[in-house]
Amino acid sequence: MSSPEQWTHPDGAPPATAATPTAEQVIAGLRATTEGGADLVQLLTPEGERVHHPDFDIDITPEELRGLYRDMVLVRRVDREANALQRQGQLGIWVPLLGQEAAQIGAGRAMQPNDMAFPSYREHGVAWCRDVHPTQLLGIFRGTDHGTWDPMEKRFHPYVIVIGNQVLNAAGYAMGQRFDGKVGDADGEATICFFGDGATSQGDVHEGFVWAAVYDAPLVFFCQNNQWAISEPTERQTRLPLYQRAKGYGFPGIRVDGNDVLATLAVTRWALQECRTGNGPVLIEAFTYRMDAHTTSDDPSRYRLSDELELWKLKDPIERVRVHLVKQQWADQEFFDQIQADSDAIAAELREYCVNMPDPGPERIFSNVYAEPSPVLDAQRDEFLDYVSGFAGGEH
Template sequence: MSSPEQWTHPQPGDSSAATAAKPTPEQVIAGLRATSEGGADLVQLLTPEGERVDSPEFDRYVTDIDGARLRSLFRDMTLVRRFDREANALQRQGQLGIWVPLLGQEAAQIGAGRALRPMDMAFPSYREHGVAWCRNVSPQDLLGIFRCSDHSGWDPVAARFHPYTIVIGNQVLNAAGYAMGQRFDGHVGDDDGEATICFFGDGATSQGDVHEGFVWAAVYDAPLVFFCQNNQWAISEPTERQSRLPLYQRAQGYGFPGIRVDGNDVLACLAVTRWALDECRTGNGPMLIEAFTYRMDAHTTTDDPTRYRLSDELEAWKLKDPIERVRAYLSRNGLADNDFFEEIAAEADNFAAEIRDFCVNMPDPPPDRIFSEVYAEPSPVLEAQRAEYLSYLDGFVGAGER
C-alpha cells in the first residue's frame, strides 16, 4: 500500500499511488493534514486566527476594503449561511425536494461574487447561493428550483447570472462559449472590458466538459476565469483520488495561469478574483483559480458524509471557519463591537423567518408550467406534448377541480 505522502504528492516514476485500490482512512486524513493550509503557493490575506497577512502582489486589490466594507462582507457571509441552514432544514421537513449546502464555502463565493463588475457574467453549478446573492438574485428565487416548481426564477441576462446547472461540469462549456462571444464582439481589451467567471467543484475537474472548456478558452484566448471550489470531496471521493497534482497546476497543460487561494479567506478570494478578472477583461486570456476550502456539510441532502470521512477531519476544518476569522479580525482591530454582531444575528433570524414563510406558502404551479418558457419561440413538438399531457390528466377522477 502506498504511503500518505505518495498518495497525496506522488513523484514522477511512482506507481504505487496509481495502482492502490483505495486509500485507508488514515491515508485520507494524513493527506488532508499535509495540505490543510494549501501548500507554499497558497494566497492568504487573513489567517484562521483573524490576523492580516501582507501580500505585495495582492494587497493592492483590496485597498478599498475598509472597516465598513469588511463588515458588509461579514454580513453577506452570515446571511447566506443562515439562508443555507434554513433551506437545509426546510428540505428535511419536506418543503424542498433536495438541497445543496454551501456550509463552509461562504468566503469563496462571497469573495468571488463581490469581485464581479456589473457587466461581467457568471455561470454557476448548483451550489453557488452566495454568488447568486452577490448578483442580486433573490434567495426566494432559488427555492423554486429545489422545490421542483420552476426552472429558475430570475432573468439571467439582467442579473448577469446564468441559471443553475445540474449536469456536472456542463456550465464550463456554456461559459467558454459565452466568453468567446465576448472576445468576438470586441468587449475585451481594456479596463472597461467584460469578463466571465465559471464556478465548479473539484469533482467536476474529472469531467470531460471541463477539459473541453479549458481547451476552447485557451485556443480562443477567452476572457474566462475558471473558479474551482476545491472542497476536498467529490461526493464520496477525496481530491487525492482524482489528481496527482494540485488542481491549479492543471492550467499549465492548457497554456494559461493557475493560482491557489485560501478559499476560507474572503479577502484573499476577493483580491485574487479581482486580479484574474482584470487580466481577462484586458485581453490576457483565461485563468484558473483553485479556492482551497472544505465542504462542512453533505454533498446534498441525499448524501451521508459520515460514511466516507472521519469526524476529526471535520473538526480540524471548523477551526478555519471563514466567518469566524472575519469576526476575529473585526473584533481585534476595533472595527465592530458586540452590538454589531448581535444586530447581524437578529437580521439573520428575521431573514430565515421570511425564507421559511415564503417557502411554506409557495403556490403549486399549474400542471402545464413544465412546458412554458422552455423555448424562446413556440414549438409545435412541445405544444403537442403539452396537449397530450393535459389530456392524460383530464382522464383522472376530479381532474376538473385542478
C-alpha cells in the same frame, strides 16, 4: 513549493487505490493539502490576523469588511434554513455550502455589473452577490421550476446539475464576448465559471480549458476545491495541485485560501481584470472545505473522519473575519446583534415562502421548452391538458 511526489504521497504514504480509502490514506491526503502549500495566497489567517502578499494585496475599509461579514453570515443562515426545510419535507433535496461562504462571497463581490457568472448547483453565495433572492432558488430544489430569475438581467446563469457542463457553456459565452469586441480595456466584460474539484475529472471541464485558451476567452475558471468529490478525496483525482493544471493549457493558475474572503476577493478581482483586458483565461483554485454533506442525500460520516472536520472548523471563514473586526475595533456588539436580527428575518422569510409555495399546474412542463412558439408542442400540451381534466381534481 513541494514537489508533485511530496504533494501526492506525503511521508512516503502509499496512494489510495482501494475502493474505500483507509483511515491512514485519508489522513495522508489531509496532511498533504491541509495548509494549501507554499503557493497559497492568504491575507487573513484563521486566527484573524491580517497578513500581506507581495502580489495580491488589497485595501479594505471597515465598512467594506463589515459588508463581507454580513454577506457570509446571511448566506450561511439561508443555507442552514434550507437544509432544515429539506429535512422537514419541504424541499426534495438541498446542496449545502457550509464552509464555502468566503470563496463564494469573495468571488461574487469581485465581479463587475457587466460580468457574467455560470454556477453549478452550490453557488448560493454567488447568487446572493448577483441580487438573486434566496427564495428564487427554492423552486429548483422543490421541483417546481428551474429558477425564476432572468439570467441576462442578473448576469447569473441558471444552476446546472450536470457535473462540469457549465464550463462549456461559460467557454462559449466568453468566446462570444471576445468575438463581439467586449474585451480589451478596464471597462470590458469577463465571465467567471464555478465548479468543484470533482468536476475537474470530467471531460467537459478540460474541453472548456482548451477552447478558452485557444481563443483567449475572458474566462475565470473558479474551482472550489472543498477536498471531497462526494466520497472521493482530492488525492485520488490528481497527482498535482489542481491550480497547476492550468500550465498545461497555457494560462495562469493560482491557489487562494478559499476560507479567506479578503484573499479570494483580491485574487478574483485580479483574474477578472486580466480577462476583461484581454489577458485571459485564468484558473483559480479556492482551497476550502465542505463542512456538511455533499447534498442532503449524502452521509459524509461513511467516508471521512470526524477529526478532519474538527480541524477545518478551526479555519472557519466567518469566525476569522469576526475576530479581525473585534481586534481592529471595527465592529461592536450592536453590529453583531443587528446581523443576527437580519439573519433571523431572512430565515423567517425563506421559510414562509417555501411552506406556502403553490404547486405548479400540469401546463408548467410545457413552458420555456422553446424560445419561440411551436405548433407541435402547443398541440401536445392541449391534448395532455384535456386528458388530465378528465380525472377528478384534474382541472387546470
